[in-house]
Amino acid sequence: MIDVNKLLDILLYHKDDPLLLNSAFFLYYFATFLLCYLAVSRSKEGRVAVFTIFSLYFFYKACGMFVGLVILSAIVDFNLSRWIYQSEDDRKRKGLLILSIVLNLGLLFYFKYTDFFIGIVNQVSNGDIPLLKLMLPIGISFYTFENLSYTVDVYRKEFKPVDSFMDYLFFLSFFPKLMMGPIVRAHDFIPQIDKPYELNSEDIGKGMYLIMAGLFKKMVISDFIYQNFVQYIFDDPSKHTGLECLLGVYGYALIIYCDFSGYSDIAIGIARWTGFKIPPNFDSPYQSSNITEFWRRWHISLSSWLRDYLYIPLGGNRKGKFRQYINLGLTMLIGGFWHGANWNFIFWGAMHGGALAVDKVRLDWLKKRGGGATGWLGNVLKVGGIIVTFHFVCFCWVFFKASTFQDAWSLLHQVAFDFQPEVWLELYNGYTAVFWVMLLGFILHFLPKRTEVFTEQSLSKVPVVANVAIMVIFFWILIQVKSSETMMPIYLQF
Structure with a gap:
């Protein structure tokens, strides 16, 4: 017999157990969701309604009543954008934009x-204004x-x-990208809403590859390395040798x-499985041979957003070197x-900005x-x-990850002045599995693009029944090898 109270408890939001893709x-x-979505797949209004309801519920399960902020944001910008479009008065249009x-x-x-x-x-003032200690709504930076x-x-x-x-509410609340991106542009997404839902073998193959690759990267490589090695290093770098750091x-x-x-x-x-094509957000960034290329490959949706809505409005390259x-x-x-x-x-951010400026000088000189x-x-x-760029990015990651400047400089001090390379064998014996997983991760990252394309094409040629079997086997293996504790995604805090 179904325990109704237990079922309701599962369906409600819990602060310590938010709904995540993993x-x-x-x-x-x-x-x-898929069953309901497929049931109304021939109706555009039905698809929008089902997707929006499930998206808002997804957000509720992830951060509770902050779901209201998504709805409020949609109401405000839906109306402001229409007033901007309908107005012929430039001052009024600019005023509405500033208001938005x-x-x-x-x-x-x-x-x-x-x-x-x-x-x-x-x-600055030696004051004692109490901190508000506000909870950051999940996904607010992205939407x-x-x-x-x-x-x-x-x-x-x-x-x-x-x-x-x-x-518009459907676009803004679209649950796959709601909490951690990618940052999707309306002009890329909204025109796809009116298109009929059609799923071909390429969509199935590519979607399947991306979902399995994403789960493997997150739940096997990332979580395992963090839980079993990296968290100990950054908790107190001074307790570890420079080689460990x-x-x-x-x-x-x-x-x-x-x-x-x-x-x-x-x-x-x-x-992709639900009929929408979202541009890629990463393109093997550690294969970059300079910092400019890195930012064309890392968090592409953010870097392109900053370029189009901040860098270019600031003047870009139009006002002198x-x-x-x-x-x-x-x-x-x-x-x-x-x-x-x-x-x-x-x-x-300042270090990356300075590096981009220096790299621009280098590129101009080469040109x-x-x-x-x-x-x-x-x-x-x-x-x-590639080697220099990777190590510069790693140097910057120290400050990104460390809780304080003191922790960051402590780690760098250990690397520079207390390296102790002689402990490598003891370290390897203590963290053998971690280092092999790290090696696997870097090998997969540096595989040529054609490997990914070949895998996607192969999956697209497999019959649907076989694809289901592959997914079932994959999830079974994933459950066996994944970390026992579910790790919160890093970018959830942004």
Whole structure:
């Protein structure tokens, strides 16, 4: 007999057990969603209604009553964008745009940065203003940026606002990308809503590959390395040798990539199965031979958003070289601040901004000389560029991950002055499985693109029944090898 009270308790929001794409409850949620979605798949209104209801419930299960912020944001920007589009008065249009920016950023700043600025005021004035200790609504940074890009595109007359509020609420609350992105542009997503739902073998194969790859990266590689090695290093770097700290940094570089890109892959794969194509968010970023290339491959939806809605409006490269370098630095500084109200994030963004400016000088110099080296020398320089870029990114990850500047400098001090390479055998014997998983992760990351394409094409040629069998076997294996404790996604905090 079904225990109704227990069932209701499972369906309600619990702060310590939010609904995530990698949680056990999600399998039941997604199976129920698919059945309902397929039942109304021939009706556009039915698809929108089912998807929106399940998306809002997903958000409720993830962060409780903060689901109301998504609905409120949709109401505000749906109406403001329509008023902007309908108005012929430039001053009124600009005023409405400013209102949209103030409301969206005001909401984000209130929840994300209030305590940060209270802390600064207290330090400067020796005050004792109490911190509000506000809970950060999950996904607010992502749907705020989606709202802003939509309103700005309408203001620029690059996109006609939707006529249906449900269509806009559907776009904003779309559950695969709601909590951790990718940041989806309205002009990429909304036109797909009116298209009939059609699923071909390519969609099945690509979606299946992305979901399995994402779950493997997140639940096997990222969670295992963090729980069994990296968390101990960053908890107190001073207790570990420089070799341990260096390997811990390498491990974290793999963790944050597998964690975030894995979640993005799952989201894009689910979207593909439901008839929506979302652009990729990562493209093997550690294969980059310079920092400019890295930011074309890492968190693509954020870096392109910052380029289109911050860097270019600041002047981009249109106001001279020196101003261009300043714009690059400011864009990355703000990008660092977007990640959180913490001086470490600001420093992380500043370092990347400075590196991008320096790399721009290098690229301009090479362009004047007719380009870089070719042949064997070009290949050697490319490999060297990959190594240098990877280690610069890892150096920056230290400040991104460390709780304080003191912890970050403590770790770097250990690497520089207390390396102790002689402990490598003892370290290997203590963390054998971790290091092999790390090696597997880096090997998979550096596989050529054609390997991924081949796998997707192979899965698309397999009959549906066989695909189901593959998924069942994959989930069985995943349950056997995954970490016993469910790890919260890293980017959930942003």
